[in-house]
Amino acid sequence: MTTELILGIDIGGTKTAAALVTAEGAVIARVESPTPAREGGARILENAVTLGRSLCALLAGGDANPADEASFAVVGVGVGSAGVIEPRTGRVISATAHLSDWVGTEIGHDLADAFRLPVSVCNDVHAHAVGEASVGAGRGHDTVLVAAVGTGIGGAVVINGQPEFGTHGIAGHLGHLPIAEAEGLLCPCGKFGHVEAISSGTALHQLYLRNGGDPAVLDTRGVVARADVDRVAHASVVTSARAFGRTLGGVINMVDPGVVILAGGMINAGALWWDSMDAGVRENVMPILNDVDIVRAELGDDAALIGAALRAFDIQGAQQ
Numbered sequence: 001m002t003t004e005l006i007l008g009i010d011i012g013g014t015k016t017a018a019a020l021v022t023a024e025g026a027v028i029a030r031v032e033s034p035t036p037a038r039e040g041g042a043r044i045l046e047n048a049v050t051l052g053r054s055l056c057a058l059l060a061g062g063d064a065n066p067a068d069e070a071s072f073a074v075v076g077v078g079v080g081s082a083g084v085i086e087p088r089t090g091r092v093i094s095a096t097a098h099l100s101d102w103v104g105t106e107i108g109h110d111l112a113d114a115f116r117l118p119v120s121v122c123n124d125v126h127a128h129a130v131g132e133a134s135v136g137a138g139r140g141h142d143t144v145l146v147a148a149v150g151t152g153i154g155g156a157v158v159i160n161g162q163p164e165f166g167t168h169g170i171a172g173h174l175g176h177l178p179i180a181e182a183e184g185l186l187c188p189c190g191k192f193g194h195v196e197a198i199s200s201g202t203a204l205h206q207l208y209l210r211n212g213g214d215p216a217v218l219d220t221r222g223v224v225a226r227a228d229v230d231r232v233a234h235a236s237v238v239t240s241a242r243a244f245g246r247t248l249g250g251v252i253n254m255v256d257p258g259v260v261i262l263a264g265g266m267i268n269a270g271a272l273w274w275d276s277m278d279a280g281v282r283e284n285v286m287p288i289l290n291d292v293d294i295v296r297a298e299l300g301d302d303a304a305l306i307g308a309a310l311r312a313f314d315i316q317g318a319q320q
């Protein structure tokens with residue numbers, strides 16, 4: 001019996017990972033390498049192709065599953081990539097300056113050429129959300145809201161396994177909602193007053209310094225670690241997390257999710273962050289939605305790979 005697999009690829013700002021993924025979302029082989037972020041779009045894709053080919057070669061050699069004689073066939077490629085992606089064509093519409101010459105890269109077209117397989121591409125946040133919603137912390141729920149709080153703030157809404165893309169591929173991106181605590185603060189998107197400017201990891205460190213915190217504290221981790229003993233650190237964590245929670249509460253009112261999944265580095269910032277976030281949610285959420293569960297993401301680093309692969313399976317299924 002032949003088991004169909006998708007080659008899942010996650011192209012991030014620092015590393016690129018590839019895996020062979022089953023229709024149930026199981027990873028059967030995985031490789032990764034640093035993303036050549038400064039070397040331009042062609043090199044970034046070339047690196048992804050090299051990783052993918054090494055996995056396909058593994059399969060051809062029969063090493064992927066030495067335990068039995070089941071055969072495998074790679075039937076498509078699913079990509080989750082950094083940057084804003086046009087999901088129908090797989091073209092990069094915009095990206096941070098960190099990825100040189102990434103805008104305009106035709107990921108879908110070029111990878112279809114390289115692998116001679118159908119390719120589907122979406123943003124890594126959307127891919128991550130599909131993975132978590134389908135086989136991670138969102139299992140069993142039709143409507144799932146995913147929010148990631150790390151160096152920036154991202155998010156996605158997944159309904160029946162399908163991510164909402166919107167017109168430009170950025171739907172669900174809750175980092176750029178306005179919040180009173182961020183008034184006057186410049187957001188990385190170029191506008192003022194967005195929640196990312198007060199609640200991202202980067203913003204928490206800046207808030208601490210602005211509030212008169214110790215300049216010797218060099219990063220967000222340092223702020224979080226001092227929150228028990230440093231009054232300014234404590235207040236900064238509370239303000240930042242509560243602002244995020246209040247924003248999230250508003251989004252919950254709009255989306256009415258069965259579960260909310262949080263990802264990103266800040267979810268490991270400890271009980272003070274989590275409790276302040278939760279208090280912010282309760283301040284804003286409508287009473288009928290007050291029992292919504294807010295849980296941690298489960299799939300870790302593989303969520304985007306798995307989600308990109310599941311989406312590729314879905315699209316192929318719909319086309320058959």
Ligand SMILES: [Zn+2]
Pocket residue numbers: 175176187188189190191194196
């Ligand atoms: Zn913004």
